[in-house]
Amino acid sequence: MKVDTVELYHVKMELRNPFRTSFGETKNREILITRVTSKGFEGYGECVAEKGPWYSSETVDSCQAIISNFIAPWLKETDLEHPSDFQQLVQQIKGNQMAKACIEDALWVLYGQIHNKSVQELIGGVKETIPSGISLGIQQSVDILIDKIGKALERKYQRIKIKIEPGWDVDIVKAIRDVYPKILLMVDANSAYRYKDKDIFISLDRYNLMMIEQPLQYYDILDHAKLQKEISTPICLDESIKSVDDARVAIEVDASRIINVKPARVGGITETLKIHELARSINYPLWCGGMLETGIGRAKNIAVASLSSFSLPNDISESERYYTNYLVDPIFELNSDGTINVPNKCPGLGVEVNLKTIEKYATKKFEC
Ligand code: OSB
Ligand code: MG
Numbered sequence: 174m175k176v177d178t179v180e181l182y183h184v185k186m187e188l189r190n191p192f193r194t195s196f197g198e199t200k201n202r203e204i205l206i207t208r209v210t211s212k213g214f215e216g217y218g219e220c221v222a223e224k225g226p227w228y229s230s231e232t233v234d235s236c237q238a239i240i241s242n243f244i245a246p247w248l249k250e251t252d253l254e255h256p257s258d259f260q261q262l263v264q265q266i267k268g269n270q271m272a273k274a275c276i277e278d279a280l281w282v283l284y285g286q287i288h289n290k291s292v293q294e295l296i297g298g299v300k301e302t303i304p305s306g307i308s309l310g311i312q313q314s315v316d317i318l319i320d321k322i323g324k325a326l327e328r329k330y331q332r333i334k335i336k337i338e339p340g341w342d343v344d345i346v347k348a349i350r351d352v353y354p355k356i357l358l359m360v361d362a363n364s365a366y367r368y369k370d371k372d373i374f375i376s377l378d379r380y381n382l383m384m385i386e387q388p389l390q391y392y393d394i395l396d397h398a399k400l401q402k403e404i405s406t407p408i409c410l411d412e413s414i415k416s417v418d419d420a421r422v423a424i425e426v427d428a429s430r431i432i433n434v435k436p437a438r439v440g441g442i443t444e445t446l447k448i449h450e451l452a453r454s455i456n457y458p459l460w461c462g463g464m465l466e467t468g469i470g471r472a473k474n475i476a477v478a479s480l481s482s483f484s485l486p487n488d489i490s491e492s493e494r495y496y497t498n499y500l501v502d503p504i505f506e507l508n509s510d511g512t513i514n515v516p517n518k519c520p521g522l523g524v525e526v527n528l529k530t531i532e533k534y535a536t537k538k539f540e541c
Contacts, residue, residue: 174211174284175252179245179276179541181237182206184534186467186496193310195338195365196227202465203233206500206531207240209248209279216283217526219470220275221437228363228464229271229391229412229438236272237539244276245541256280256295257443270415270440277441278473282521291476291523293515296446298479302512306332306486307494308361308463311341315348322349322356329511331486332357332383338365343376350380357486361386364412368396374404383485384409384431394419397428407431411462415439417447424457431485433462436477437470445477452482463488468501472522475505479515489513500530 184204191200205220222231244263251262259277266273281292292298307330312318322333335345337360349358359382366373366388374388384407389396391412401408407430414420414432416439423429432452436445452459461478464470471489478487491513492504499505501524505513516523532538 174254174280174287176209176211176248176280176283178210179240179248180208181240181539181541182208182531182535183233183537184531185536186498186534188465188495189497191310192465193312194336194361195311195363199223199465204467205233205236205275206467206469207275207279208528209276209283211283211287214283214286216279216281216286216521217469218275218277218279218282219466219473220271221435221464221466221470222271231269231271235269236275239266239269239272240276241539241541244272248276253280256284259441260443268415271437274437274439274441277443278436281442281473285521289520291517291520292442292473293476293479293517293523296442296476296480298476298515299481300479300515302508302514303475303478303483303489304331304486305489305491305507305511305513306330306334307490308334308488309336311336311338315345318345319349319352322353326353326356328507329509330490330507331511332359334359334361334386334488336360337362339370342373346377346380346382357383359383359386359409361411362388364390368393368399371400371403374400374406378404378406382406386433387411387413394423394426394428397423398426401427401430409433411435411438416444417451420448420451424451424455431458431460433488434459434477434483435462435464436473437464442473442477449480449482457482458484460485461487461489463490465495467496468492468499468504468524469522469526471505472501472516472524475513475515476523498530498534500534501526
């Protein structure tokens with residue numbers, strides 16, 4: 174598989190509703206869509222880096238630079254046998270997982286197109302539907318949040334995740350539990366706390382949460398382990414896990430009892446499969462996170478979530494929630510049991526990617 178062209182589309186997508194986390198509010202998503210071609214076949218990927226380095230150190234512009242200066246020229250000089258060989262090609266590049274992932278994903282899709290197989294088949298995904306959860310941002314008031322939870326439950330979302338930050342934590346969870354004592358509920362702090370804030374988590378421990386996602390800083394593995402000793406609610410790591418090695422360390426020191434895997438955060442599908450293999454071997458629970466992707470990144474996430482060890486509801490909601498246009502056809506709808514079908518309309522992503530629409534939303538295009 175020799176890649177002929179690597180194209181980067183900068184698209185700007187307006188979210189239907191602003192999404193607020195402890196690190197800021199997102200109204201628009203500036204997204205790099207990658208397109209690679211080989212002998213008339215094409216593959217697409219989506220870069221999840223944001224405009225600023227708030228979720229992680231990567232940004233849209235850093236990814237653009239890493240791809241155009243290094244990854245694309247190297248890729249065009251190499252004949253890869255399989256997408257999993259891409260890791261070896263870029264191993265010289267430290268970090269920059271999101272930049273690597275969006276090109277690797279495009280190669281999996283391209284390979285699927287060439288061999289007439291879906292990404293799900295290529296990676297050994299086994300489920301036909303995946304359980305869907307919803308991630309609700311920080312709201313203007315607790316009443317608004319409780320109203321949104323009610324609507325999500327009516328839609329049959331299988332679990333509710335709320336974002337927390339200092340000042341929007343224990344009281345909010347208590348207010349939700351007063352109305353909904355039994356629902357599957359979890360919180361995500363996006364690294365808003367330090368170990369010295371442990372009393373907050375000791376208080377949260379009373380509310381029967383499924384898990385507490387990324388309470389502390391991304392480099393604080395040991396502090397997460399210390400915190401886990403003091404609470405019985407499982408800690409789930411997101412930002413801290415950038416590779417299978419991070420996963421191994423976090424599991425070994427008991428800093429994390431569940432992992433939110435975002436393929437883009439760990440450098441792509443190949444590294445995701447390594448984490449999946451580790452989890453499978455010790456019967457460890459995973460689920461697939463989201464980064465407000467369009468249908469391109471999401472279709473890949475759905476294929477990943479269909480792997481056997483992705484055993485908990487995923488941050489993969491119906492397309493409706495995110496954007497008015499999702500760049501793919503068909504879009505993802507929620508079934509009446511709160512699941513989403515793994516798409517299988519065509520090889521690769523299982524959905525058709527609409528290049529015309531990408532071009533319509535693109536503010537810039539680069540050929541690397
Ligand atoms: O921490 O999981 C997160 C969105 C942007 C950045 C980080 C996170 C999120 C979400 C949204 O929680 C999940 C989704 O895409 O539905
Ligand atoms: Mg998270």
